[in-house]
Amino acid sequence: MKILVTGAAGMIGRKLCERLAREGKLGKPITAMHMVDVVEPKAPQAGFSIKTGTADISNDAAVRALVAEKPDTIFHLAAIVSGEAERDFDKGYAVNFDGTRFLFDAVRREHQASRGAYKPRLVYASSAAVFGAPFPEGITDEFHLTPLTSYGTQKAIGELLLADHSRRGFFDGVGLRFPTICVRPGRPNAAASGFFSNIIREPLVGKEAVLPVSDQVRHSHASPRAAVEFCIHAATMDTSKMGWRRSLTMPGVSVTVAEQIEALRRVAGDKAVALIRREPDELVERIVGGWPEKFVTRRAKELGFKAEDSFDAIIRAHIEDELGGRVAV
Amino acid sequence: MKILVTGAAGMIGRKLCERLAREGKLGKPITAMHMVDVVEPKAPQAGFSIKTGTADISNDAAVRALVAEKPDTIFHLAAIVSGEAERDFDKGYAVNFDGTRFLFDAVRREHQASRGAYKPRLVYASSAAVFGAPFPEGITDEFHLTPLTSYGTQKAIGELLLADHSRRGFFDGVGLRFPTICVRPGRPNAAASGFFSNIIREPLVGKEAVLPVSDQVRHSHASPRAAVEFCIHAATMDTSKMGWRRSLTMPGVSVTVAEQIEALRRVAGDKAVALIRREPDELVERIVGGWPEKFVTRRAKELGFKAEDSFDAIIRAHIEDELGGRVAV
Numbered sequence: 150m151k152i153l154v155t156g157a158a159g160m161i162g163r164k165l166c167e168r169l170a171r172e173g174k175l176g177k178p179i180t181a182m183h184m185v186d187v188v189e190p191k192a193p194q195a196g197f198s199i200k201t202g203t204a205d206i207s208n209d210a211a212v213r214a215l216v217a218e219k220p221d222t223i224f225h226l227a228a229i230v231s232g233e234a235e236r237d238f239d240k241g242y243a244v245n246f247d248g249t250r251f252l253f254d255a256v257r258r259e260h261q262a263s264r265g266a267y268k269p270r271l272v273y274a275s276s277a278a279v280f281g282a283p284f285p286e287g288i289t290d291e292f293h294l295t296p297l298t299s300y301g302t303q304k305a306i307g308e309l310l311l312a313d314h315s316r317r318g319f320f321d322g323v324g325l326r327f328p329t330i331c332v333r334p335g336r337p338n339a340a341a342s343g344f345f346s347n348i349i350r351e352p353l354v355g356k357e358a359v360l361p362v363s364d365q366v367r368h369s370h371a372s373p374r375a376a377v378e379f380c381i382h383a384a385t386m387d388t389s390k391m392g393w394r395r396s397l398t399m400p401g402v403s404v405t406v407a408e409q410i411e412a413l414r415r416v417a418g419d420k421a422v423a424l425i426r427r428e429p430d431e432l433v434e435r436i437v438g439g440w441p442e443k444f445v446t447r448r449a450k451e452l453g454f455k456a457e458d459s460f461d462a463i464i465r466a467h468i469e470d471e472l473g474g475r476v477a478v
Numbered sequence: 479m480k481i482l483v484t485g486a487a488g489m490i491g492r493k494l495c496e497r498l499a500r501e502g503k504l505g506k507p508i509t510a511m512h513m514v515d516v517v518e519p520k521a522p523q524a525g526f527s528i529k530t531g532t533a534d535i536s537n538d539a540a541v542r543a544l545v546a547e548k549p550d551t552i553f554h555l556a557a558i559v560s561g562e563a564e565r566d567f568d569k570g571y572a573v574n575f576d577g578t579r580f581l582f583d584a585v586r587r588e589h590q591a592s593r594g595a596y597k598p599r600l601v602y603a604s605s606a607a608v609f610g611a612p613f614p615e616g617i618t619d620e621f622h623l624t625p626l627t628s629y630g631t632q633k634a635i636g637e638l639l640l641a642d643h644s645r646r647g648f649f650d651g652v653g654l655r656f657p658t659i660c661v662r663p664g665r666p667n668a669a670a671s672g673f674f675s676n677i678i679r680e681p682l683v684g685k686e687a688v689l690p691v692s693d694q695v696r697h698s699h700a701s702p703r704a705a706v707e708f709c710i711h712a713a714t715m716d717t718s719k720m721g722w723r724r725s726l727t728m729p730g731v732s733v734t735v736a737e738q739i740e741a742l743r744r745v746a747g748d749k750a751v752a753l754i755r756r757e758p759d760e761l762v763e764r765i766v767g768g769w770p771e772k773f774v775t776r777r778a779k780e781l782g783f784k785a786e787d788s789f790d791a792i793i794r795a796h797i798e799d800e801l802g803g804r805v806a807v
Contacts, residue, residue, distance in 0.1 A: 313631040
């Protein structure tokens with residue numbers, strides 16, 4: 150089992166590779182893993198060979214070289230994130246649109262050159278950003294692709310290509326629409342969605358965090374641990390039950406900010422909650438107001454994808470995975 | 479008002495250009511029209527200048543040259559049809575995917591070079607093939623993009639690009655999901671959908687036609703006249719009411735084959751109906767069985783798009799437009 154991971158230096162890519170290194174298998178024993186990103190990824194300790202490298206996936210030749218190694222499983226996580234894709238139209242389309250197409254096309258060519266013998270599993274990171282307002286109360290698997298960002302547009306196009314290439318038999322694709330990942334490790338960032346993680350992560354280490362929106366804002370979350378589990382399940386599941394609808398909205402925990410805060414209180418006490426400072430920001434409130442609140446993820450659940458069942462569990466996963474099990478407040 | 483029509487030698491393109499030539503205006507008076515296709519289109523008589531030419535829209539430079547003329551309205555009808563796009567993967571993607579992207583990108587570059595002064599209306603021919611089974615009873619405007627052909631995939635990707643480029647303000651796009659066009663003029667063709675037209679067109683001129691499916695097959699139809707009217711309305715309507723969901727399922731007449739035949743009987747009598755020969759074909763029955771039966775086209779109707787209100791009217795439009803008002807049976 151040879152594995153290729155694009156976007157391996159990103160948060161999910163890094164955690165996925167660490168877990169694969171720890172377990173040594175993905176269905177079958179892993180013999181080799183190639184980790185690539187625009188910056189050199191850090192190889193975890195593993196009982197199999199790991200190669201790391203930098204690659205620009207908007208470069209067709211670079212992508213073909215990666216696929217020429219014929220990885221059995223490809224995790225395609227590389228992407229320009231939402232804010233940057235909106236600011237830089239050309240760069241977003243070059244990486245998220247051309248890059249994805251180059252990858253799918255390179256796999257098709259290897260498939261055809263091998264007379265069909267080469268047909269990898271391809272796990273594609275999509276996003277809930279493929280959906281745009283106005284929304285029904287719960288967004289089902291049958292809701293249409295209505296992105297309101299260039300990032301969401303590029304991800305939706307990738308989903309369509311994934312389905313068509315899978316239907317044609319060039320590879321066996323599974324697209325995962327990730328909800329917001331929470332709690333994101335690292336430092337507070339300026340993304341409009343940053344506060345969802347900030348108001349949990351910072352208080353847990355005794356630091357103040359700013360809440361720019363009202364308590365009543367509702368949003369869907371999954372932990373980094375759940376996101377890695379989605380990738381592993383997508384790589385090993387039986388895809389014969391999927392039909393040609395190859396992209397799935399991943400399950401998450403839909404909570405209001407007030408419910409996030411009460412979960413923090415249950416897990417870490419009043420002192421943690423007291424570190425959340427309310428500082429309303431109309432712009433953030435308006436941006437977040439256009440986001441999906443709740444998904445009905447029947448298909449993903451039927452196919453065996455699992456997320457946390459409460460926001461408390463999301464906080465506890467963060468404490469275990471990032472804080473060595475201890476709360477410092 | 480300068481107009482560019484791609485796919486101008488196709489059935490809808492030709493009829494659209496003839497109508498524009500006859501009327502001399504599209505909202506404002508037309509000053510020039512450029513008709514292009516892979517084969518040289520035939521220019522109709524007109525009171526304004528018409529240029530015809532061949533162009534391969536999968537050639538970026540050729541597309542840029544067309545857009546450099548800064549047409550105020552672009553009708554993008556050029557496409558590889560469904561059957562051919564399925565047989566020839568590369569050609570379908572080259573024309574329907576790359577070609578569409580080159581066109582949208584060329585318009586964006588002219589828009590940016592003009593510092594926003596150039597911002598044409600762009601009418602994009604999409605298709606009901608963006609939808610794939612399984613279907614609800616009526617397919618609403620909120621049903622998701624689930625194509626089951628490469629053609630439908632390419633058209634759905636074009637819809638997503640159209641919406642993103644319109645949202646960004648590069649052009650003012652309207653996408654039209656055409657139902658099956660019936661009655662198609664010309665000779666019987668081998669397309670799986672051909673019989674829907676054959677069983678009307680051929681009997682009206684005293685010829686036999688083969689019906690390969692059961693009477694109970696239901697399908698949605700619009701006349702070529704209605705399709706041209708959709709294009710004209712899309713080019714002249716107020717798009718401010720559309721929001722960013724820029725592609726619309728066009729209205730049509732949903733009837734069973736039995737109802738088609740009864741309409742033929744009312745319009746042209748028993749002698750015409752007697753020319754339909756039943757010759758069941760399992761393959762055609764199976765292909766057609768996966769097609770949409772009925773659309774709920776609330777948005778298009780609210781925005782002023784109109785189709786015939788009965789299949790009788792579709793037959794009468796064919797008799798008026800193609801047979802000089804006379805039935806030869």
